[in-house]
Amino acid sequence: MTNSxxxxxxxxxxxxxxxxxxxxxYTSHGNYKLAAIFIIMAAIFDTLDGIIARLLSxxxxxxxxxDSLSDVVSFGAAPSFxxxxxYTYQFGLPGIxxxxxxxxxxxxxxxxxxxxxxxxNTKGDFTGLPIPLSALTISTLVFSYSTSSGLNExxxxxxxxxxxxxxxxxxxxxxxxxxxxxKNKKIKEKIIxxxxxxxxxxxxxxxxxxxxxxxxxxxxxFGIFRHLYFSFFQKIRL
Amino acid sequence: MTNSxxxxxxxxxxxxxxxxxxxxxYTSHGNYKLAAIFIIMAAIFDTLDGIIARLLSxxxxxxxxxDSLSDVVSFGAAPSFxxxxxYTYQFGLPGIxxxxxxxxxxxxxxxxxxxxxxxxNTKGDFTGLPIPLSALTISTLVFSYSTSSGLNExxxxxxxxxxxxxxxxxxxxxxxxxxxxxKNKKIKEKIIxxxxxxxxxxxxxxxxxxxxxxxxxxxxxFGIFRHLYFSFFQKIRL
Numbered sequence: 517m518t519n520s521x522x523x524x525x526x527x528x529x530x531x532x533x534x535x536x537x538x539x540x541x542y543t544s545h546g547n548y549k550l551a552a553i554f555i556i557m558a559a560i561f562d563t564l565d566g567i568i569a570r571l572l573s574x575x576x577x578x579x580x581x582x583d584s585l586s587d588v589v590s591f592g593a594a595p596s597f598x599x600x601x602x603y604t605y606q607f608g609l610p611g612i613x614x615x616x617x618x619x620x621x622x623x624x625x626x627x628x629x630x631x632x633x634x635x636x637n638t639k640g641d642f643t644g645l646p647i648p649l650s651a652l653t654i655s656t657l658v659f660s661y662s663t664s665s666g667l668n669e670x671x672x673x674x675x676x677x678x679x680x681x682x683x684x685x686x687x688x689x690x691x692x693x694x695x696x697x698x699k700n701k702k703i704k705e706k707i708i709x710x711x712x713x714x715x716x717x718x719x720x721x722x723x724x725x726x727x728x729x730x731x732x733x734x735x736x737x738f739g740i741f742r743h744l745y746f747s748f749f750q751k752i753r754l
Numbered sequence: 755m756t757n758s759x760x761x762x763x764x765x766x767x768x769x770x771x772x773x774x775x776x777x778x779x780y781t782s783h784g785n786y787k788l789a790a791i792f793i794i795m796a797a798i799f800d801t802l803d804g805i806i807a808r809l810l811s812x813x814x815x816x817x818x819x820x821d822s823l824s825d826v827v828s829f830g831a832a833p834s835f836x837x838x839x840x841y842t843y844q845f846g847l848p849g850i851x852x853x854x855x856x857x858x859x860x861x862x863x864x865x866x867x868x869x870x871x872x873x874x875n876t877k878g879d880f881t882g883l884p885i886p887l888s889a890l891t892i893s894t895l896v897f898s899y900s901t902s903s904g905l906n907e908x909x910x911x912x913x914x915x916x917x918x919x920x921x922x923x924x925x926x927x928x929x930x931x932x933x934x935x936x937k938n939k940k941i942k943e944k945i946i947x948x949x950x951x952x953x954x955x956x957x958x959x960x961x962x963x964x965x966x967x968x969x970x971x972x973x974x975x976f977g978i979f980r981h982l983y984f985s986f987f988q989k990i991r992l
Contacts, residue, residue, distance in 0.1 A: 530858055537854045540835055544782040581822075581865035588823045589831050589857070597778055616775045619827070620768055627819035 521574035525565050529582050532561035536590030539655075543598045548666070551598050552659035556717075558590035559648045563710050570703045584626045591651035592622035602658055602666045603675050614679055618654065621683040622647040628687075645685035645692055645736065653682060653736055656720075656728040685736065690743040692735075759812035763803050767820050770799035774828030777893075781836045786904070789836050790897035794955075796828035797886045801948050808941045822864045829889035830860035840896055840904045841913050852917055856892065859921040860885040866925075883923035883930055883974065891920060891974055894958075894966040923974065928981040930973075 535558035542551040565583065569575045600615030607614070625647050632642070657678070661671040720728045773796035780789040803821065807813045838853030845852070863885050870880070895916070899909040958966045 530861075533858055533861055534854055537831065537834060537857055538850065540778065540831065541838060541850055541853075544835070544839065577869045578865050581868045582861060584819075585823065585826045585830075585861045585864055588826060589861075592823075593775065593778065593827050593831050596775060597782070600779060601782065612776065612779055615779075616772055619775055620771055623768075623771055623820060623823045623827075626823055627816050630819045631815045 521572040522569070522576045522579055524572065525569040525574050525576075525579055526582055528561050528565040528568055529579065529586050532558045532565065532583075532590055533586035535561060536586065536594045539590065539594035540597055543594070543601050546601070546664050548598060548602045548658050548662045548664070551594070552655035552662075555590060555594050555598070555651055555655035556659070558586075558594070559652055560713060560717075562587065562590070562648055563706070563713060567703065567706050567710060570706060580630075584630055587647055588619075588623050588626055591647045592619040592626075595619075595651045595654040596622075598658055599654060599675065599679060602662055603672055604679075614676060617679055617683040618650060621686045622650060625686040643689050643691055644687055645682060645690065645739065647686060649692065649732065649735060650682040650686055653678070653729065653732040656725065656732055660725045660729050682736070685739070690739050692739045759810040760807070760814045760817055762810065763807040763812050763814075763817055764820055766799050766803040766806055767817065767824050770796045770803065770821075770828055771824035773799060774824065774832045777828065777832035778835055781832070781839050784839070784902050786836060786840045786896050786900045786902070789832070790893035790900075793828060793832050793836070793889055793893035794897070796824075796832070797890055798951060798955075800825065800828070800886055801944070801951060805941070805944050805948060808944060818868075822868055825885055826857075826861050826864055829885040830857040830864075833857075833889045833892040834860075836896055837892060837913065837917060840900055841910055842917075852914060855917055855921040856888060859924045860888060863924040881927050881929055882925055883920060883928065883977065885924060887930065887970065887973065888920040888924055891916070891967065891970040894963065894970055898963045898967050920974070923977070928977050930977045 535554045539551045539554035539558070542548075542554060562583070565579070569579055596615050596617070596619035599618065600612060604611035604615045625644050628644065629642060629646075657671065657675070658667065661668045666672070667675060716728060716731060719731075773792045777789040777792035777796070780786075780792065800821070803817070807817055834853050834855070834857035837856065838850060842849035842853045863882050866882065867880060867884075895909065895913070896905065899906045904910070905913060954966060954969060957969075
């Protein structure tokens with residue numbers, strides 16, 4: 517549980533959790549762009565801890581538990597609170613409830629994932645939108661299209677449909693293989709994913725961040741089209 | 755995973771999570787007393803979901819996972835953020851780090867507990883201060899001794915030592931049997947604990963809340979004295 521190798525991986529997981537806390541703190545200061553950056557950094561640490569655990573052969577049951585506890589804060593509580601402060605606050609209690617959906621459905625997604633990993637030894641792609649992908653879609657939208665007074669027009673009107681879509685997809689049967697929890701993936705595939713993330717970050721700086729939201733939204737929508745395509749294809753085969 | 759019985763228990767767990775989110779929201783509005791009440795309510799739902807799962811014989815692996823994901827938000831992120839906004843914000847980055855300790859060490863406590871439950875089938879009392887007890891100590895302090903401008907004097911000077919003590923106790927080997935996660939406890943004991951919580955709440959209203967903090971602080975300190983006593987006692991026996 518506490519050898520020096522798994523300490524390194526668990527330290528990186530703690531950085532994911534700490535970034536989630538920083539995102540909550542900067543959201544409350546009204547600095548939505550910085551809060552969004554901390555959620556993106558949490559996603560980088562989340563990918564990194566898995567790579568480190570594999571490289572050091574230090575995967576542990578403790579590490580897996582700590583990982584999903586960190587994810588529910590960084591990709592559940594933090595983006596829910598960000599979206600509430602940047603937009604849905606104006607609707608009072610219904611706004612709080614809508615904001616909380618990302619957190620509550622994200623927790624359902626993580627709980628379901630955790631029992632699936634144990635029961636089925638699933639590989640590669642998983643049922644439902646992964647919670648980091650939901651958080652990245654929200655935080656890149658806020659990063660690119662918000663000021664200290666909240667989300668910019670005309671993007672603000674898309675936020676409630678987007679929250680409902682992401683929440684539904686997390687608990688749906690739609691499969692995604694982009695940015696899953698990667699417990700059973702090979703180290704090569706993990707590194708490719710990590711490099712992709714770094715390239716995406718570079719593109720973010722080059723385009724002032726505006727391209728990122730559309731990349732993540734495309735991944736989310738592609739999952740739906742693929743699901744519909746395979747539903748149709750499998751019906752033909754039967 | 756999703757029969758109607760476990761749905762009821764999981765709905766109550768979701769109310770725990772939603773109360774945690776409300777605590778974060780009202781902390782950001784500067785309503786620290788209301789935020790503290792929501793953390794206390796989260797603790798009530800946390801006890802209640804276990805009772806319901808037992809009464810309906812609807813304990814599930816999914817429920818256990820959802821429970822600890824809810825706990826890290828309601829008893830980790832929410833009290834950390836509450837303590838930051840009500841007091842440690844004034845110290846800048848060190849204040850953020852100190853505030854985050856309750857969250858980070860709380861997550862370590864939950865991860866360790868989750869693997870212990872599976873490995874050892876532990877009963878009754880557990881190693882380390884339970885995260886709800888840490889959260890209740892903080893939130894009852896804030897409830898009784900704060901205004902909208904933050905913690906009252908002279909209680910404010912105790913908060914940093916208290917944060918350090920609670921964080922250390924959560925990852926320590928000091929044993930507690932008050933308010934544990936109770937996965938393996940008998941239904942009778944669960945109901946007794948629940949009734950105790952309700953009586954404590956009644957006392958809270960009668961004394962305007964001021965007695966509660968001292969009750970929880972006493973439980974925390976009693977654990978330390980018991981640990982020291984047994985360390986000494988066992989040394990004599992060897």
